[in-house]
Amino acid sequence: MKKLFLMVLGLISLNAYADPTYDATRGALQNNPALCGYGYNPNCSSGSSSAPPPKKIIYHDVKVPSKFGALAVSVKAGYIAGSLNHGSKEEAQREAVKRCRQGSxxxxxxxxxxxxxxxLAAAKGKVKNNQFILSDAAGPQGTVEQTALQNCRNRGATECEIIMPEGCSLPQLQ
Structure with missing residues (x-):
């Protein structure tokens, strides 16, 4: 009889935990209002979150040093040289002239x-008497080669071609 009694008690206790309507998302942790800020409680309204509002990031003026570039040419030798990423216009021009002299x-x-x-970029083209002309351009990234070619054609030259591809002196955060 004791055995029968223990079996019946065991079956009753198993039946108590086998509730088919039990919803795990409605448990004690999911309904805890302290968890609203973490998104675990589906019953929290959006306005009653206990999480603090996100901090605003304030950007201050960041001073980034300018960068300079220059082109120099030797008309006598037909040579062009450039320099990029210098701290001043004068420094960029000095370096471009130095490189031009070395190469020419x-x-x-x-x-x-x-x-x-x-x-910066440069192009050359031919004019009627077979002389070459030089056309240079300075401007925003991705535009100067086309501008140099257009400047070359605007000066009456044919067979314009890029002789100094685009080189950029752009500021960078350090």
């Missing part, structure tokens, strides 16, 4: 254009 075997060179926080 010390012929006279002259700085022809410069840029601050932008890009």
């Amino acid at each position: 075997r010390n012929t006279p060179c002259k700085a022809i254009t410069w840029v601050r926080n932008g890009c």
